[in-house]
Amino acid sequence: MSVVGxxxxxxxxxxxxxxxxxxxxxxSVELTRHCLARIDAHDKTLNSVISVGAGAALEAxxxxxxxxxxxxxxxxxxxxxxxxxxxxxxxxxxTCGSRxxxxxxxxxxxxxxxxxxxxxxVTLGKANMDEFAMGSSNENSFFGGVDNPWRAGxxxxxxxxxxxxxxxxxxxxxxxxxxxxxxxxxxxxxCGVTGIKPTYGRVSRYGMIAFASSLDQGxxxxxxxxxxxQVLQAMSGADPRDATCSAxxxxxxxxxxxxxKDLKGLRVGVPEExxxxxxxxxxxxxxxxxxxxxxxxxxTLVSISLPKQSxxxxxxxxxxxxxxxxxxxxxxxxxxxxxxxxPQDLTDLYQRSRAEGFGSEVQRRILIGAYVLSxxxxxxxxxxxxxxxxxxxxEFDEAFASVDVIAGPTTPTVAFNRGAKSDDPVAMYLNxxxxxxANLCGLPALSMPCGFADGMPVGLQLIARAFDEERLLNTxxxxxxxxxxxxxxxxxxx
Amino acid sequence: MSLDKExxxxxxxxxxxxxxxxxxxxxxxxxxxxxxxxDRLNSVDTRDIEPMSxxxxxxxxxxxxxxxxxxxxxxLQKPAPAVHEGYFTVPRVIE
Numbered sequence: 001m002s003v004v005g006x007x008x009x010x011x012x013x014x015x016x017x018x019x020x021x022x023x024x025x026x027x028s029v030e031l032t033r034h035c036l037a038r039i040d041a042h043d044k045t046l047n048s049v050i051s052v053g054a055g056a057a058l059e060a061x062x063x064x065x066x067x068x069x070x071x072x073x074x075x076x077x078x079x080x081x082x083x084x085x086x087x088x089x090x091x092x093x094x095t096c097g098s099r100x101x102x103x104x105x106x107x108x109x110x111x112x113x114x115x116x117x118x119x120x121x122v123t124l125g126k127a128n129m130d131e132f133a134m135g136s137s138n139e140n141s142f143f144g145g146v147d148n149p150w151r152a153g154x155x156x157x158x159x160x161x162x163x164x165x166x167x168x169x170x171x172x173x174x175x176x177x178x179x180x181x182x183x184x185x186x187x188x189x190x191c192g193v194t195g196i197k198p199t200y201g202r203v204s205r206y207g208m209i210a211f212a213s214s215l216d217q218g219x220x221x222x223x224x225x226x227x228x229x230q231v232l233q234a235m236s237g238a239d240p241r242d243a244t245c246s247a248x249x250x251x252x253x254x255x256x257x258x259x260x261k262d263l264k265g266l267r268v269g270v271p272e273e274x275x276x277x278x279x280x281x282x283x284x285x286x287x288x289x290x291x292x293x294x295x296x297x298x299x300t301l302v303s304i305s306l307p308k309q310s311x312x313x314x315x316x317x318x319x320x321x322x323x324x325x326x327x328x329x330x331x332x333x334x335x336x337x338x339x340x341x342x343p344q345d346l347t348d349l350y351q352r353s354r355a356e357g358f359g360s361e362v363q364r365r366i367l368i369g370a371y372v373l374s375x376x377x378x379x380x381x382x383x384x385x386x387x388x389x390x391x392x393x394x395e396f397d398e399a400f401a402s403v404d405v406i407a408g409p410t411t412p413t414v415a416f417n418r419g420a421k422s423d424d425p426v427a428m429y430l431n432x433x434x435x436x437x438a439n440l441c442g443l444p445a446l447s448m449p450c451g452f453a454d455g456m457p458v459g460l461q462l463i464a465r466a467f468d469e470e471r472l473l474n475t476x477x478x479x480x481x482x483x484x485x486x487x488x489x490x491x492x493x494x
Numbered sequence: 495m496s497l498d499k500e501x502x503x504x505x506x507x508x509x510x511x512x513x514x515x516x517x518x519x520x521x522x523x524x525x526x527x528x529x530x531x532x533d534r535l536n537s538v539d540t541r542d543i544e545p546m547s548x549x550x551x552x553x554x555x556x557x558x559x560x561x562x563x564x565x566x567x568x569x570l571q572k573p574a575p576a577v578h579e580g581y582f583t584v585p586r587v588i589e
Contacts, residue, residue, distance in 0.1 A: 107569045200549045214548045243555040244548070314534045325509060332510070334582050339575035343585050351512035363511055367502070367521065368528055370509040384535050386545030391538055393546060425524060426531050442549025466549070 002030050009034045010170040011489065014227035017173055018075050021068070028068075028078025032061035032122050035080045038171045039124065042493050046147050048156075048166040050085050052125035053092045060122045067120060075230055077120035082175045084163050085126035086133055087113050087218075088207040092123070096209045097131040097141040097159075100337045100357030110207025111239045112176060112218050119234045127175055128162030131359045132328065133183055133211045135159050136431040139422055140361045148191060149490040150456055154415040157187030157431075163221045164191040169493035174222040174231050178208060180215045181316050182410075182435025185447035188221050189410035189459020192449045194476065194486060195221040196228045199466045200442030201246035203232075204239035212323035213244075215316075215439040224486050225448065225476035229253040232469070248467060256470050257477040264298035266475065269403030271306040274434055280413045282453035287409045290450030290460040290479070294407065297478050302403050308395045311388055312437035317429060318372050318385035319440070324362075325369025331357060364425065393441040400465050405475055409434055410447040410459030438463050446472040449485040457485075496526035 002009055004020045009031055012020065020026045036054050043049050057080065064078035088094045088106035095101045109117065117123070130140040138146040138161025146161045148154040149169040156165040160177035164187035167175050177184045179197035188195030196219050203218040210216060218235065220228045233253055239245045270291060275284055295301050333339040333353025340356055343349035358366070372381035399406060412433055421428045438445040443463055450460035460479075464471045480486050499518040502525065506513040513521065567580055576583045 104573050107566065107572060240555075240557060244550055246550065308538070311534060311538060314532045317528060317532055318535070329510075333575060334584055336573040337575075345585050346587055347510070348512075349585055350510040354510055355512040358511070364521070364524060364528075366509050366511065367505050368525060370505045371497070371501075371525065371529075374505065374508060381532065381535075383545050384540060385532075386547055387540035387543040388535050388538050390543050390546035391540065393549070426527055429528075429531070440546075440549075 002026055002034060010038055012173070013224050014079055014173040014222055014230055015224070017079055018230070021078050022073060028061035028064040028122060029058060031078065032057050032080050032124070035124055035172050042169055042171060045152070046149060046165055046169055047144050048128050048146050048162040048169070048171065049082060049125045050095055050097070050128050050143050050162070051092050053123060056091050057122050057124050064120045064122060072120065074120055076116065076234055078122060079174070080122040080124050080172050081116065081231070082124050082127045082163065082166055082172050083113060084129055084160055084175065084177050086129060086178055086209045087176060088209070089113050089123065089126065092126055094126070094209070095143070096133070097129040097143060098357065098359065098362070099142045100331050102142065102338065104336055106207070108207060111204035111241060112208065112235050115234055116231070124172055127160070127166060130159035130161065131362050132209070132324070133159040133178055133180055134324070134361050134365055136182070136186055136428055137418070137421065138162065139418060140359055142359060145418055148415045149493050150192060150415065153418055154456070155190065155418055157190035157415065159183040160221060161187045164188050164193055164195065167191070167193045167221050167223060168490060170489060174220060174227055176218065177221045178216060178218050179439065180211050181320060181439050182432040184219045184221060185410050185435050185445060185459065185461060186431055188447045189457065190415040192457030192485070192488065193221055193223055194225055194228055194446070194448045195219065196232060196446040196469065196472065197438065197444065198232060198236065198469050199246070199444045201244050202236050202444070202467070202469065204242040204245045206239055206241040210327040212320040213327060214323060215320060217439070224480055225446070225473050226254070226257060229257060229473050246467070251470055253470055253473050257474050260474045260478050262298040263294060263475060263478050266299040266405070267302055267403040268294055268299045269302050269304040269399055269406040271304050271309065271406060271408055273306050273309050274408030278412050278430070278433060279409060280453070283409055283413060283458050286451035286453050286458040287460055291407060293479060293483060294475070297482055304399050304403060304406070306395055306399060308392050309437055310433070312392055312440055313429060313433055315385040315388040315392065315440060316432065316436040317368070318381050319389065321365040321369035322373050322382050323369070325366045325373065328362070328366055361425070389440045392437055396437070396441050396443065404464070405471055406463040408461055410461040414453050414456035414458060434461060442466055444469045444472055446476055448476045448479060451485055497522045497529065
């Protein structure tokens, strides 16, 4: 068994793994083998990974080890990761958690995959997720639910439930993820790990299977903000293949966060609405303690009010299904994906291929989307929701005139039991109460562990101005330098 | 706002999803519940507010009109369920 100091390789952060690789204490092949063995040992119960590419991973690791002897020294060289199965990969199937794409292998790599490959990262496999990223519990995956490593039988959150669970269980130090209404932050909170959804446009969406195009954004789940920054740095930046991807230069986040000593001068807005009815009391106490920690690091807490926030979830459940119904029309049983047996005619081919290929939540959202976009209802729903979206964005703008970040709980409760909310779509949607607004307005947001309630992890969410990821990462890094919540490993997988 | 069975049948057709007769009622109830939840949007006065379709400014991104891709037809058609001589095939549309 390889150890660095007195710790096993999976107990190291990505930053520590990277340092051990560059010091020659371990090889990428050794580290990759260790991760593959962890997947073997723990994923039968967790079900966090849909496909594993052991052979290709070991080959990539060997290539990384050779590059290193030839003088290549990138910080991600030879570090293994898992990609959420929404990112297209040539080397492994891309299912998006759906029967529709059960046997689909993409003819191209997503920009995110291409960039992390170029940085020398080693792809171990593809992470489980809610079908087409629609869900908050990972119970909507065609490939089965994912267990939360903190307590068997509880959900890991969703839609990036596989990514969050596998990082929490230390099967890899990092996983890619995506966030349309909270799909990085909510599972990160439920699993006690750190997740960042950058500003809309920071990361290319090319090759990231579309759910709601004006809300979707790729990001990272890792155990620390520093590790998130390492990978986000390599993923971000202009891409001619995604016209909404920003041409703004990507700052050196790592350099910035490593020079942060404390949080003196930081104004943290605490919206009273985030602590109103609906928030579990035990979660509220832990989040308040987290805020007090920010204060003790020098930040000033400012009580603010965001009265329109709670409408975000209603606007979201118009905008997201509308865009989804349009995006998912491409799955027609003709060019890729599932096709039904013996279609009678073209309409039958479309209707049955789609009814067989999509699960019930995806069908529900397609139907809502088709309804709100249909003649006679467009203004009442879609246009209205987009106007409310603007109202919420204006409210944020006003708040950010007097604060630098907004902080509060990531989720109203800790992870719940499997099956607890699957019969009531609206109860499930309320998981995203505090997270959707950042997507509607394109703002960067991060969730980091700040303690435990009833033995389960609690997430503290930070939201910043557009393109100010630096502030989120610096704040989280300072917090994690002073606290140890992010370093606690679930006992079953320690 | 609540939906009835016939409306579900219509939108299912628009969305090209076959729905079993026995599922129409339960789906109508589920969708009505979601729409009821969404109706809270009407509590906001949105007169004179521009709808926000995208969080980023929608400047048109242009590039030179040059060919950048090579012929990858075979590769791109590999995931298709049925292909014949470079074409996607479907059940006969014209008698």
